[in-house]
Amino acid sequence: MGKILVEERQLVIPGEELAEGIDNLPGEGAFREDDKIYSLKVGLAHLDNRLMKVIPLGGKYLPKEGDVVIGKVVDITMHGWRVDFGWPFFATIMLREGSREFIPNGADLTQYYDFGDYLAFKIIKVNGSKILDGSMKVPGAKKLTNGRLIEVQPTRVPRIIGKQGSMISLIKDATGCFIVVGQNGYVWVSGGEPEKQLLAIRAIKLVEKEAHGEGLTDKISKFLKENS
Amino acid sequence: MNTEIKALAEKGHRVDGRKFDELRKPIKIETGISNKAEGSAKVTWGNTIVLAGIKMNVGTPYPDSQDQGVLITGAELSPMSDPKFLPGPPGPAAIELARVIDRGVRESKMIDMKKLCVREGELVWTVFLDIYPINNDGNLIDAAALAAVAALKSAVFPKLDGDKVLFGEFTKTKIPLNLLPITCTLAKIGSKIVVDPCLEEEKDFDVRLSVAVSEKGDVHAMQKGGMVGLDISEADEMIKLAVKKSAEIRKVLK
Amino acid sequence: MAYTKRFDGRKFDEIRAMDAKVGVIERATGSAMFKMGNTIAYAAVYGPRDLFPSFLQNSTRGIIRCYYDMWSFSVTDRKRPGPTRRSTEISKVSEAALFPALRLGAFPNTTFDIYINIIQADAGTRTAGINAAALALADAGVPMEDLVCSVAVGKVGDKICVDLDKEEEDFEEGATDLPVAIMPRSGKITLLQMDGNMTPKEIKEALTMAKKAMEKVKKVQVKALRDKYKGEDKK
Numbered sequence: 001m002g003k004i005l006v007e008e009r010q011l012v013i014p015g016e017e018l019a020e021g022i023d024n025l026p027g028e029g030a031f032r033e034d035d036k037i038y039s040l041k042v043g044l045a046h047l048d049n050r051l052m053k054v055i056p057l058g059g060k061y062l063p064k065e066g067d068v069v070i071g072k073v074v075d076i077t078m079h080g081w082r083v084d085f086g087w088p089f090f091a092t093i094m095l096r097e098g099s100r101e102f103i104p105n106g107a108d109l110t111q112y113y114d115f116g117d118y119l120a121f122k123i124i125k126v127n128g129s130k131i132l133d134g135s136m137k138v139p140g141a142k143k144l145t146n147g148r149l150i151e152v153q154p155t156r157v158p159r160i161i162g163k164q165g166s167m168i169s170l171i172k173d174a175t176g177c178f179i180v181v182g183q184n185g186y187v188w189v190s191g192g193e194p195e196k197q198l199l200a201i202r203a204i205k206l207v208e209k210e211a212h213g214e215g216l217t218d219k220i221s222k223f224l225k226e227n228s
Numbered sequence: 229m230n231t232e233i234k235a236l237a238e239k240g241h242r243v244d245g246r247k248f249d250e251l252r253k254p255i256k257i258e259t260g261i262s263n264k265a266e267g268s269a270k271v272t273w274g275n276t277i278v279l280a281g282i283k284m285n286v287g288t289p290y291p292d293s294q295d296q297g298v299l300i301t302g303a304e305l306s307p308m309s310d311p312k313f314l315p316g317p318p319g320p321a322a323i324e325l326a327r328v329i330d331r332g333v334r335e336s337k338m339i340d341m342k343k344l345c346v347r348e349g350e351l352v353w354t355v356f357l358d359i360y361p362i363n364n365d366g367n368l369i370d371a372a373a374l375a376a377v378a379a380l381k382s383a384v385f386p387k388l389d390g391d392k393v394l395f396g397e398f399t400k401t402k403i404p405l406n407l408l409p410i411t412c413t414l415a416k417i418g419s420k421i422v423v424d425p426c427l428e429e430e431k432d433f434d435v436r437l438s439v440a441v442s443e444k445g446d447v448h449a450m451q452k453g454g455m456v457g458l459d460i461s462e463a464d465e466m467i468k469l470a471v472k473k474s475a476e477i478r479k480v481l482k
Numbered sequence: 483m484a485y486t487k488r489f490d491g492r493k494f495d496e497i498r499a500m501d502a503k504v505g506v507i508e509r510a511t512g513s514a515m516f517k518m519g520n521t522i523a524y525a526a527v528y529g530p531r532d533l534f535p536s537f538l539q540n541s542t543r544g545i546i547r548c549y550y551d552m553w554s555f556s557v558t559d560r561k562r563p564g565p566t567r568r569s570t571e572i573s574k575v576s577e578a579a580l581f582p583a584l585r586l587g588a589f590p591n592t593t594f595d596i597y598i599n600i601i602q603a604d605a606g607t608r609t610a611g612i613n614a615a616a617l618a619l620a621d622a623g624v625p626m627e628d629l630v631c632s633v634a635v636g637k638v639g640d641k642i643c644v645d646l647d648k649e650e651e652d653f654e655e656g657a658t659d660l661p662v663a664i665m666p667r668s669g670k671i672t673l674l675q676m677d678g679n680m681t682p683k684e685i686k687e688a689l690t691m692a693k694k695a696m697e698k699v700k701k702v703q704v705k706a707l708r709d710k711y712k713g714e715d716k717k
Contacts, residue, residue, distance in 0.1 A: 009715050010715050011708060011711055011714055011715040013620065013629070013704055013707045013708070014583075014620050014625075014626035014627065014628060014629055015583075015626065015627060015628035015629055015665075015666070015667045029625075031585070031627065033627075038627065038667070040585060040625035040626060040627065041620075041623060041625060041626075042620050042621065042623070042707050042710075042711065044714065044715060056623050057711050057714060058505075058512065058621055058622065058623045059511065059512070059622055059623015059624070060511055060529070060530065060622075060623065062588065087530075088530055088531050088532035088591075088592050089532065089591070128541070128590045128591065129530070129544075129589060129590045129591045129592050130590075130591055147232070148232050148236075148243070194236055194239050194240075194241040195241075198241070198245045202245070212711070212713050212714040213713065261601060261602070262522075262553075262555050262556055262601055262602040263520060263602060264555060264556055264557050264558050264602060264603065264604075265555035265556075266555075268555055275508050277507075279553070279601065281553065281554060281555025281556075282555065283554060283555050283560035285560065302554070302563055304563055306597070306599065307526075307528075307549065307595070307597050308507060308510065308513075308524065308525075308526035308597035308599055309507065309509065309526075310509055311509065311510075311528050311531075315549050315565075315597075317564065318563075356554065356555075356560055358553065358554040358555055358563060360553050360599070362506075362507060362524065363507045363508050363509055363510075364509060365508065365509070395558045395559050396558040
């Protein structure tokens with residue numbers, strides 16, 4: 001037996017009842033107490049098969065295996081690179097995950113990625129808060145150069161990317177910029193003239209601000225056209 | 229990020245798209261933030277938010293100014309306003325902030341200190357000016373200086389019963405002021421001079437110059453920050469720009 | 483002496499007018515403002531954050547650290563800037579009031595730092611602070627099993643009252659102050675302090691009054707959270 005007490009995408013807050021009975025299971029952002037499921041976060045209720053989830057609307061990025069994120073190289077040891085991507089602990093990119101090319105013993109690692117370089121990399125292992133391994137050997141991973149980093153609310157990243165990348169492609173095409181959106185809310189913008197870069201950044205910030213609104217794609221199209 | 233802000237500047241751009249001589253918008257002032265304070269103000273400067281409050285008491289004057297009141301300015305870089313500010317006693321940055329604001333108020337003779345005298349050599353008013361940022365998005369100096377002036381402008385004396393202050397009971401008498409100093413801060417990024425540095429620009433300037441200016445256009449206080457040298461001609465350019473922009477900031481005080 | 487009518491005309495079980503806003507400090511991970519009568523508290527949450535020295539780290543879960551401070555001009559008699567014994571104690575009990583509602587298992591070795599600052603004080607500052615902090619924690623996305631609601635009850639003269647203001651706290655014939663915080667869903671008490679003079683029976687009556695008054699606090703908190711994301715839920 002089970003009863004869902006909220007509508008799909010209903011705004012819920014911590015401690016709010018989502019479902020009762022044993023039919024459904026608590027998913028991410030929810031928990032079970034006795035025979036009821038409650039929300040742990042401020043977010044939108046979402047039933048995924050039998051999993052009662054809450055999609056959070058705020059909060060910092062929590063590292064997840066498989067995510068492509070952007071970070072800055074802050075340390076280089078003989079084992080590889082340590083990267084700051086906004087989490088209290090740095091990610092480690094071991095030598096063997098550093099490049100699709102073979103990295104010979106005793107190579108100068110700064111020739112690959114130097115202190116202060118920005119990298120788009122994939123998180124391949126998360127163990128507790130402190131052990132985070134990354135890799136540059138996957139598609140989508142690259143060193144980022146000649147551009148700017150901006151930060152957006154991580155919960156807005158899906159909206160900024162858009163369905164099948166539609167929103168970010170819209171902004172890329174209109175500005176001629178190269179843009180990488182990290183799941184951690186770090187966004188890299190490069191290429192194009194400074195004005196175009198600024199326009200791209202403004203457009204991204206506008207998506208972030210108006211993420212919940214109707215007709216967002218049209219709004220952004222209009223904004224890009226008006227400010228070309 | 230270092231090279232990016234400088235590179236943008238050399239090309240004639242700022243990270244937030246402002247012109248080099250453009251202040252952030254809006255700059256707003258709200259007074260009466262705390263009904264317990266003799267005067268208080270909240271300044272919203274872009275996304276930077278700073279509170280200033282005035283508390284008053286009576287006490288003995290300083291030996292070298294027996295007929296004048298006392299001004300004591302304090303500032304805290306409140307941890308709530310920036311992830312980099314940690315709890316603890318005021319460090320060099322907080323102390324500098326307090327002393328720069330104090331200098332602007334004091335050296336311009338904003339407050340008529342003689343009118344703060346109750347009995348020469350025995351009893352004078354002490355004005356406590358305290359500054360607390362709520363959100364740091366850059367240029368705390370100018371926002372805090374403006375909040376301080378707005379708070380002082382709205383401040384009234386508490387009631388005095390003989391030699392004792394009746395805290396919580398306010399008169400309608402305002403603190404006597406001579407003029408209203410405005411502080412304007414500029415930053416030198418590479419070879420370019422910009423006004424009102426935002427948070428990102430503060431991470432990478434070569435020189436910062438804060439200038440306190442009166443309505444007449446006289447300069448009463450200056451403070452250079454940053455670890456790079458400055459030419460006299462550059463200093464002159466920055467000071468002139470500060471004087472010009474201070475008039476624009478002053479309009480918000482009404 | 484009998485306290486027959488409250489100074490501000492409220493009923494004995496009536497809380498002062500409240501107001502709250504979430505997301506007021508842009509740089510913070512989460513933030514809120516909470517107003518109870520003339521008491522105004524701001525709270526900011528930063529985290530998860532690294533913890534030094536490392537022996538403070540808990541390898542099984544995150545921790546929280548709470549810092550309460552009154553700003554110098556928030557009170558009639560200026561408060562000298564800096565921590566006091568009072569603010570240190572309030573920081574500690576506020577931390578204990580908030581912790582039971584949080585689930586920090588996903589954040590080992592880190593801390594969520596909570597800063598509570600009082601801008602204007604008219605009694606009940608720690609309760610306003612806890613109300614603001616609970617909102618700031620929710621705003622920061624910290625997993626919470628429940629909100630935390632707080633109000634002070636007490637005795638003014640011979641009457642049990644809810645949400646004493648400063649005038650009542652300073653009542654000539656004596657007043658007892660009993661700050662309480664509860665998690666509304668379970669009704670469990672997470673803050674309980676008292677100073678004054680009350681019988682156990684009076685305390686029970688006061689706590690029952692407090693629990694009922696919390697419903698109003700929760701309403702204000704829920705509204706503030708919902709208001710921030712108005713329009714987010716798609717139908």
